[in-house]
Amino acid sequence: MSAPYVSLAGIAKRWNGQLGVEGISLDIEEGSFVALLGPSGCGKSTTLRLLAGLELPDEGTIHIDGRDVTTSAASDRNLSMVFQSYALFPHLSVAENVVFGLKVRRVPKAERQKKMARALEITGLTGLEARKPAELSGGQRQRVALARAIIAGQRLCLMDEPLSNLDAKLRNAVRKDIKKLQRDLGITVVYVTHDQTEAMSMADKVVLMKEGRIQQIGSPDDLYNRPANTFVAEFVGAPPMALMPSAQVPGFGSDHTLGLRAEHVRMVPRGEGRLACTVSEVEFLGSETLISLDCDAASGLSVLLPGLRMMSEGEHVDVTFDDKDLHRFDPSGQRIG
Structure with a gap:
């Protein structure tokens, strides 16, 4: 070499x-x-x-x-x-x-x-x-x-x-x-x-x-x-990766931090999601709409939806995601796996 x-x-x-x-x-x-x-x-x-x-x-x-x-x-x-x-x-x-x-x-x-x-x-x-x-x-x-x-x-x-x-x-x-x-x-x-x-x-x-x-x-x-x-x-990506304590996500009980990109978050009917959130901001980007969410379990959580999607601030929504799309970090913030 x-x-x-x-x-x-x-x-x-x-x-x-x-x-x-x-x-x-x-x-x-x-x-x-x-x-x-x-x-x-x-x-x-x-x-x-x-x-x-x-x-x-x-x-x-x-x-x-x-x-x-x-x-x-x-x-x-x-x-x-x-x-x-x-x-x-x-x-x-x-x-x-x-x-x-x-x-x-x-x-x-x-x-x-x-x-x-x-x-x-x-x-x-x-x-x-x-x-x-x-x-x-x-x-x-x-x-x-x-x-x-x-x-x-x-x-x-x-x-x-x-x-x-x-x-x-x-x-x-x-x-x-x-x-x-x-x-x-x-x-x-x-x-x-x-x-x-x-x-x-x-x-x-x-x-x-x-x-x-x-x-x-x-x-x-x-x-x-x-x-x-x-x-x-959190630095790379727009929007940045959302981070959440693993104990806040059903199915995870350790003291790790979980990361999730907006493109891996899906909205589902009320009562069928893994997290309950409220809409904090809606931003139309042309080919897609970025919806920022307030959620007790996660900071910086957002979802990207195709086309123009009209939603009201304060609207209650449920979201879900697949375990394979989660990034795991140890208590010091370093990646696991």
Whole structure:
């Protein structure tokens, strides 16, 4: 088995005794798309900065392409970066922004022009070479930043929340662009986001973090269908997984916690369900309706029904589910089985 292209082993970073990240160990295969996901302050951007060489770890090692870069400068790590803020020079044109790095490295003009034309074509910016950043939309500015990363020709690209300044429609479009670019160019991408939709739709591997530590590493399917603990269960998925004490569910008498996804909950006639609830909110989503429920036995319980379903808040309903669809967690919140 070949060695991973990027490897972080036992990485820790603290500031004045305050935890940044702790015990970060992660292997990244070449050509993969890895998302660092988690709430604000969980350490995902710190992890990216450590990988980039913008911060140095207090403990642990970092290897890129078989080379120990733990204490190497960012410029010696053979990687490119795309930031949330675009980081474009406002006084330079699109073309000048894209080739700036090549110019600094004294790449011959003919080669610069050839690489620029290719990068602009890939990112859909051909024809906008003479425009200044102020004359571009947010999506176009982010594409300039992507073109600049592409033209650098590095096999590893780090992206720090690159879409957070865009509106929802643009985020969706540029998200597809980034994934297509990564696939077409065969580059390795490490992508920081707090948006689970971005992580789940783009990444081959998702690294979910909380309070400076990794909670689970796996495919989007793993995190959704086999959450390692109750934090993962509640963070991943919209709506999140409902959790309930097992003693509250008829047929279960232990001190475990049970988890249940909305798509596995069914409404049944009164008196025939496993739980009695009241409707707290009804949200029409287009192809289906999300009905949020108040239930003494469960927190966050909801049910997805096809099409438009009209129900009144406060209406009493019974719900049921199959035991095979229940996720089990021990008293510490860790997955069982």
